[in-house]
Amino acid sequence: MQIYRSHVLVCSGTGCTASGSAGLFDEFEAQLKAQGLENEVKVVKTGCFGLCAKGPIVVVYPEGSMYCQVKKEDVAEIVSEHLLKGRIVKRLLESNSEEQNVQADAEKTDFFKKQLRIALRNCGRINPENIDEYIAQDGYEALGRVITSMTPEQVIDIMLKSGLRGRGGAGFPTGRKWDFARKSVSDKKYVCCNADEGDPGAFMDRSVLEGDPHVVLEAMAIAGYAIGSDQGYIYVRAEYPIAVKRLEIAIAQAKEYGLLGKNILGTDFSFDIELRLGAGAFVCGEETALMTSIEGHRGEPRPRPPFPAVKGLFQQPTILNNVETYANVPRIILNGPEWFSSIGSERSKGTKVFAVGGKINNTGLVEIPMGTTLREVVYDIGGGIPNGKKFKAAQTGGPSGGCIPASLIDTPIEYDTLIEIGSMMGSGGLIVMDEDTCMVDLAKFFLSFTVEESCGKCPPCRIGTKRMYDILEKITSGKGELSDIDDLYALASAIKNSALCGLGQTAPNPVLSTLRYFKDEYIAHVVDKKCPAGVCKNLLQYKIIADKCKGCSACSRKCPVNCISGELKKPFVIDQSKCIKCGTCMDTCKFGAIVKE
């Protein structure tokens, strides 16, 4: 077997592909060939490393040097310096802000130090398109052990003891879900994987599918054995072309090796998996809508009960778990439930992956033990807020969740504590907001998302969210009255109590949680007709401070609607009736004479 002295891992997740990693792979091969190193150094395409803000990422082993924002032109230097002469190219390394020196080993950077990778353990380490590399990392060992030496009851018992809860949003204990399905009597049962990740800004599931697709297949087969099913479906959105392609490759490879299909590893157990591509409707992430969509109908939810474990896909008992939930399963089987339940906090076990975005330096994917505080995620791992701005709040759970204000930044991230403070774990989107974010505008943004994505089946969601959106529109345009806030509360509770599915019931959450922690901002919009963060255009005025204005006319020359006038060397004025509030004048003024209020 060919042995290499060095491996070059090029990230080929969606984030890095978008910033140009595809060309890097070919460039590395070409440069290595030019230097005669092609038999010593192996170039591997791998999944997401998590530090998407600094992509494209290239990691060189055995040193583990992580190169950031690598451009095609940099490849020749990495090859001739690092791979030929053994000198690490320091200018491209992820810098360690704390120690002010460059860290060659990626594992030791602040970004990775506090993380614990279980679901993401293979992402960025293996080639997702090569089943051998997955097998080398204990892949399919758990499935092998389960089907050759365990009873389905034992498997379920392990899942119950591990304390694993669903990572898709609601946090239902996985073992109990499997137990219900196991006990439902039927000759046909189904295992589904929910890979219809739709929260704005969330991309954990995509990264697992792209970086480690086999872990999902293996876990689904284990689930199939546990509940007595021989057929699995992965419902993945068509907007994830790389994930779909890698899943197709993975399924084909697993079938070729006999790890999926009839009589797996010589046992009586057979299991097959098919892909179903969704068209990107948010509601199809809701379990009953997802199953309706797999059946070939329009993706609309239906009332529960009956729960899927009793009557699910094609009217048969079905379990549905999220991608990240499955990604934990093989490890739990291999390391034992005690290992898993020793990680995390009292009531929430294991780790959670978050897609951290918004106003934060290290945008990307982080996996942390449950119970880690929001402060550690934002400042230690996330590298803080750009431009020295103040942390204002973080939104978890996307359009179904709520915000966590700065005063609660030391809250441990767990299922129950998040619900207590009016937010939720959700699928793992974590959007950080700084002082320049208007919370009313934020609530309006999330509500506009639910309004657009509402499937329209039940009136509370179809009409109610639209009415709430209209009220927020009224408030942000400066026409709000105090009674509007009462109306928001009334509508929110009506929708919560009467909407058909989880998405409708949680749709008012962004409004309720911003009202809970930032009611003063709503009042400022309604009573003072001011937007404290300076975001809502209709409540803003750009003004020239006469004392500071030198009368240079720079602003009036830049103004796109010619609404600034005055005599040279005398203070200018803005005609508020014509101003479109673009902010160009403020950016242009060298004397700081223009303010917005």
Add this chain to the structure above:
Amino acid sequence: MKSLEELRALKAKVKNDMTLRDGGEDTRVVVGMATCGIAAGARPVMNAFLEEVSKRNIKNVQVTMTGCMGLCRLEPIVEVIDKDGNKVTYVKMNAEKAVRVVAEHLVNGQVVNEYTIGAVAQ
């Protein structure tokens, strides 16, 4: 694949190729590969190490490289560092010597004294 044993056999085969990315507990063979080292013939030395390690299926050995150690007159230089950080420096290496170092040092744990810096420099 027809049995769990087959899966495990395949894993044993492919695992070797991945140990490079684990880091940690390995013995490291570090070959000086700066201009001086390459000019003195470090490349065949490196290849000999790679070949031997692979041929003998030795686990937990990383063959890697470094820049100039500052002793250009003694190149090619190879350092063997065990997992506790103890270091043996071999100098004026060539491919044949490399084969012997693999057999005696990496496999049997006996330092090849006559190639070490102390012996050669005298």
